[in-house]
Amino acid sequence: MERLTVIKVGGALVEHAALLDALLNDFARLEGKKILVHGGGRTATAIAAELGIESQMVNGRRVTDEAMLRVVTMVYGGLVNKNVVARLQALGLDAIGLTGADLNVIRSDKRPVKEVDYGFVGDVKAADAHKFAQLLDMGAVPVIAPLTHDGRGHLLNTNADTMAATVATALAPHYDVTLTYCFEKAGVLLDADDDRSVLPVITEADFKAHVAAGVISGGMIPKIENALDAVKKGVKKVIITSAANLTGGTTIQS
């Protein structure tokens, strides 16, 4: 099967011109088909503040009322997405910016109100593998903004990590898929303060042993659980790494 790399880059990267340029250069050099999924939360918070709109976070997730939805639509769908597309085009990649609404490539449902009303937030249901394959076959490089729609004309703020995992999983039957999460550390570390202590490979058995031993803890646990879930659903490997080292870091495999 042909190789496909799905890379998720978070807000901190997207918002530093030099880091982003370095990352996009590395991305442009990756072999095979590729898809980029980006965040943009810090810029959204900054633009919202300039517009006098306060950002409210609950459990690390943004509460999205109508005013905040306008901001994230502008920032994720416009400012961040179109600038990344223009930069990738300059690097010779035939980038195309997409939200889940475009070509209906990623569908979601508005999150039900439980203890918290997150507002216009989408929970991802499915990605359209056929549409992505058509675009990839055209030579296009999809650049995905963390927005979806409810199918009734309303946009929804959506988690970029989940969108990346859903796209990778949907395409796993058609491609040899690597899903790469770029974050601020070099990978999964034995010593959180030492970037040289990267675990090169984690299997499910390793993961359980490391959690039991207290080596892996906190926010890294759900990250790796999601990675193992993607691997179980057919994604060849999931990499957790820094933007400076797209092909290094920690590989999660079954």
Next chain:
Amino acid sequence: MERLTVIKVGGALVEHAALLDALLNDFARLEGKKILVHGGGRTATAIAAELGIESQMVNGRRVTDEAMLRVVTMVYGGLVNKNVVARLQALGLDAIGLTGADLNVIRSDKRPVKEVDYGFVGDVKAADAHKFAQLLDMGAVPVIAPLTHDGRGHLLNTNADTMAATVATALAPHYDVTLTYCFEKAGVLLDADDDRSVLPVITEADFKAHVAAGVISGGMIPKIENALDAVKKGVKKVIITSAANLTGGTTIQS
């Protein structure tokens, strides 16, 4: 040849929810392939003002410095474009939002500085007929925001009328193309104050006679000149009409 309708809708329409919904409903019912090109200038001016950025217009065109480019990228590429895409999806159209940078579908050059420095403004060079045909063959309905790129990673604010004419002209060899400009009047009027005085058809000879007689004047002259130019380049017909009457108004033909 298969029929293709390219519709340009201006800012005033895009920014009134009820008018826009009515227009998108009519657009969804049009037969054949279709492309929508939108503006968004009034919203850009409003958001810029909220951000403390003053809009400067010269000869009816927006001067676009770096701060204003950020605003139009957010508003045209994000807010307006993605909301139109989501609404068309809800109407059963497989809409896909595009700037000129996406798939490099419309190329431009940064406008040279002469008497006026318009800043980051693009003068349209060409549209990629093959890419548009591929998207149309997928069943997609392109929704185009008035932004292009310079091929070196920089976005450019671009005139939506020109983008619509360039797309229509590029696709004229492949489709039976109708280019429709929606504006606030019912069409080209014999009496500017009477919407019932619409001229149903204008040929080049009619146009010259009407201009000589003073019936057609002011801003309508370049509009019709552009329409006649598109017709000479193979566009089957150009319609100038109101949003309420997409298939009526004034038809410009050779």
